[in-house]
Amino acid sequence: MSVNILNLKKSILDNNDLDADHLRTELLNRHLFYINLMSSPGSGKTSCLRRLYPFLSSRHTVGVLEADIDSDTDAALLQKQGIPAVQLHTGGMCHLDAEMSRQGIHFFQKETGLCPDILILENVGNLVCPAEFDTGAHLNLCILAVPEGDDKPLKYPLMFQVCDAVLVNKTDTTPAFDFSFEKAEEAIRSRNPDSRIFPVSAKTGEGFQEAAGWIESRLQESMSGQPR
Amino acid sequence: MSVNILNLKKSILDNNDLDADHLRTELLNRHLFYINLMSSPGSGKTSCLRRLYPFLSSRHTVGVLEADIDSDTDAALLQKQGIPAVQLHTGGMCHLDAEMSRQGIHFFQKETGLCPDILILENVGNLVCPAEFDTGAHLNLCILAVPEGDDKPLKYPLMFQVCDAVLVNKTDTTPAFDFSFEKAEEAIRSRNPDSRIFPVSAKTGEGFQEAAGWIESRLQESMSGQPR
Numbered sequence: 358m359s360v361n362i363l364n365l366k367k368s369i370l371d372n373n374d375l376d377a378d379h380l381r382t383e384l385l386n387r388h389l390f391y392i393n394l395m396s397s398p399g400s401g402k403t404s405c406l407r408r409l410y411p412f413l414s415s416r417h418t419v420g421v422l423e424a425d426i427d428s429d430t431d432a433a434l435l436q437k438q439g440i441p442a443v444q445l446h447t448g449g450m451c452h453l454d455a456e457m458s459r460q461g462i463h464f465f466q467k468e469t470g471l472c473p474d475i476l477i478l479e480n481v482g483n484l485v486c487p488a489e490f491d492t493g494a495h496l497n498l499c500i501l502a503v504p505e506g507d508d509k510p511l512k513y514p515l516m517f518q519v520c521d522a523v524l525v526n527k528t529d530t531t532p533a534f535d536f537s538f539e540k541a542e543e544a545i546r547s548r549n550p551d552s553r554i555f556p557v558s559a560k561t562g563e564g565f566q567e568a569a570g571w572i573e574s575r576l577q578e579s580m581s582g583q584p585r
Numbered sequence: 586m587s588v589n590i591l592n593l594k595k596s597i598l599d600n601n602d603l604d605a606d607h608l609r610t611e612l613l614n615r616h617l618f619y620i621n622l623m624s625s626p627g628s629g630k631t632s633c634l635r636r637l638y639p640f641l642s643s644r645h646t647v648g649v650l651e652a653d654i655d656s657d658t659d660a661a662l663l664q665k666q667g668i669p670a671v672q673l674h675t676g677g678m679c680h681l682d683a684e685m686s687r688q689g690i691h692f693f694q695k696e697t698g699l700c701p702d703i704l705i706l707e708n709v710g711n712l713v714c715p716a717e718f719d720t721g722a723h724l725n726l727c728i729l730a731v732p733e734g735d736d737k738p739l740k741y742p743l744m745f746q747v748c749d750a751v752l753v754n755k756t757d758t759t760p761a762f763d764f765s766f767e768k769a770e771e772a773i774r775s776r777n778p779d780s781r782i783f784p785v786s787a788k789t790g791e792g793f794q795e796a797a798g799w800i801e802s803r804l805q806e807s808m809s810g811q812p813r
Binding site: 485 | 625626627628653654655656658677679709710711712713714717730732733734736737739740741742743755757758761762
């Protein structure tokens with residue numbers, strides 16, 4: 358199976374925040390719920406997507422935009438599992454913004470012929486820059502993997518501030534690491550008191566039903582125009 | 586023990602590459618070997634530094650510049666172990682460049698009163714941006730932790746291209762992860778055929794004597810003006 362790759366063009370718009378607000382409204386009007394998934398490299402973004410997909414796709418048409426600086430391994434892996442996915446290359450850029458999201462969404466629809474209800478962007482693996490650029494998503498998620506340590510929200514404050522929920526992944530490896538869930542939770546809440554926290558393991562599948570159920574409820578709220 | 590924190594100022598120089606070359610020469614003339622240590626968040630930069638320190642400090646005065654967006658946990662940890670360290674805050678910036686290195690080195694000497702032979706910069710945890718900015722270091726090292734996966738050099742090409750050596754850390758956790766040393770080595774060499782690769786475990790201490798021995802040899806070559 359061949360992987361379709363889009364080389365993203367750098368945005369030339371001055372006001373990304375305004376553009377992101379426009380995109381968010383436009384996508385809601387098209388009944389497309391857009392999710393921005395962020396984390397460090399190797400936290401398990403692709404593996405978590407593979408676990409979330411069966412729950413979300415039972416009620417929705419779901420697609421994935423895989424953003425990387427190079428390689429097409431993630432999109433290939435998802436396609437192999439039957440998940441509609443396209444690969445976006447950022448050309449060295451460390452993040453995506455609203456205009457690059459727009460390019461990616463257009464490319465997805467052109468390549469797959471699908472009109473998804475849910476489109477998930479796997480952002481570039483980076484705890485710093487992606488947090489600074491609003492992609493126009495309706496939901497920002499990040500993953501904190503147990504091997505990374507419970508202190509990451511203290512060191513990368515903006516990421517945990519802008520995220521609506523944190524998936525604490527690789528819980529199956531807890532015995533091998535000195536990781537305190539209490540400390541992690543305290544650190545996350547110090548950045549965003551309203552953040553939802555889901556302990557998950559992409560290896561065992563633990564926790565994804567709960568996370569997917571919460572995503573579904575957020576989608577319903579957004580689509581019905583209700584406040585969160 | 587109080588941690589000294591410097592809030593770095595944004596550089597205003599246009600030509601960082603030229604400035605980095607100047608700094609590199611200037612530091613060699615002062616017999617200061619400057620090392621830039623990079624990795625994803627949570628790969629174990631601070632833990633690896635704590636393991637390298639005893640080997641390097643048996644022959645040299647060694648200091649550490651701890652760069653983070655926020656928090657002072659790393660510098661505090663190093664100081665507790667008796668390692669001369671200062672904390673640098675980047676004010677949200679995702680990397681350091683040569684001028685910021687200069688600010689940090691000056692601050693270290695002012696605060697500690699030491700004139701080190703070796704100064705190690707723990708860069709911001711990020712596999713993308715720090716690779717794009719020459720800090721003026723004589724040696725670029727990065728860490729790839731086993732839990733992150735063996736495919737990271739394929740996705741973050743520039744980092745592995747600019748690094749002289751890669752420490753493959755957390756080898757003690759290999760049984761818990763699907764990580765192939767052969768694949769990792771192949772991926773690293775595809776980005777930089779000359780890269781040295783050291784399997785290490787900051788938990789057990791494995792591999793650091795070899796890594797420190799290699800750093801020592803690179804220091805001697807630089808100081809004697811010999812080619813690598």
